[in-house]
Amino acid sequence: MKTADDLKRAAGFAAVDRYVRTGMCIGLGTGSTAHWAIVRTGERVAAGEQIAAVATSGVTERLCRELGIPLVLFGDREIDVAIDGADEVAADFSLTKGGGGALFREKAVAIAAGTFVVIVTPEKLVDRLGAFPTPVEVVPYSLPYVRRRIAATFGVEPAVRGGAASPFVTDNGNPILDCAFGPLSDPAARDAELRAIHGVVATGLFWGLTDAVIVADPEGVRELAR
Numbered sequence: 001m002k003t004a005d006d007l008k009r010a011a012g013f014a015a016v017d018r019y020v021r022t023g024m025c026i027g028l029g030t031g032s033t034a035h036w037a038i039v040r041t042g043e044r045v046a047a048g049e050q051i052a053a054v055a056t057s058g059v060t061e062r063l064c065r066e067l068g069i070p071l072v073l074f075g076d077r078e079i080d081v082a083i084d085g086a087d088e089v090a091a092d093f094s095l096t097k098g099g100g101g102a103l104f105r106e107k108a109v110a111i112a113a114g115t116f117v118v119i120v121t122p123e124k125l126v127d128r129l130g131a132f133p134t135p136v137e138v139v140p141y142s143l144p145y146v147r148r149r150i151a152a153t154f155g156v157e158p159a160v161r162g163g164a165a166s167p168f169v170t171d172n173g174n175p176i177l178d179c180a181f182g183p184l185s186d187p188a189a190r191d192a193e194l195r196a197i198h199g200v201v202a203t204g205l206f207w208g209l210t211d212a213v214i215v216a217d218p219e220g221v222r223e224l225a226r
Helices: 004-019 032-045 059-065 102-111 140-154 185-197
Strands: 023-029 052-055 081-084 115-120 136-139 175-178 202-203 214-218 218-226
Touching: 004 032, 004 081, 004 214, 004 218, 023 032, 023 102, 032 059, 032 081, 052 059, 081 102, 102 136, 102 202, 115 185, 136 140, 136 185, 140 175, 175 185, 185 202
Parallel strands: 023 052, 023 081, 081 115, 115 214
Antiparallel strands: 136 175, 136 202, 214 218
């Protein structure tokens, strides 16, 4: 009987083995599934392959250092391929990301990458985004204002991740609002509406970025086509 971790490992390993070649610079994501892509990259570096990485979080950076994966600053080299997990993957390949709090850097790397590969287990596949609350990263100064604007505009009360008394803070020093919008018919439009609010840094809605989705289930690993 395969465990959830077995499936995440299978997805992460498959993405690295299918898409990563020696000499590449790759983007490595954050989270429990992306962890296994980092581990597999470390194994291949240890075997002598020349692979450098751009990390999407401090957690990923620390693991890369532990595994001997050479790190590159974002923007110093072209990123050939980025590999990351997701909290939701819709039928149109739009994503909800940011459950681990690294959405801004993850989106920056996904935008910059020549190919963006998403690795998930089957429960992350949905018809529409929205069951998972949309993370919105906000400049601390603007947090009360942004909360009020989101509540007034969309009729939902955003939750400060970690609580208002001791909010979770991203690697960029910003809090996150988790917004339970429900099913989203147009993630691109919602992303644009949120980013138009002064003080919003980024949202966890990714659209038009995903090139491939690798899914690991008990029957094996499959790659979804658009």
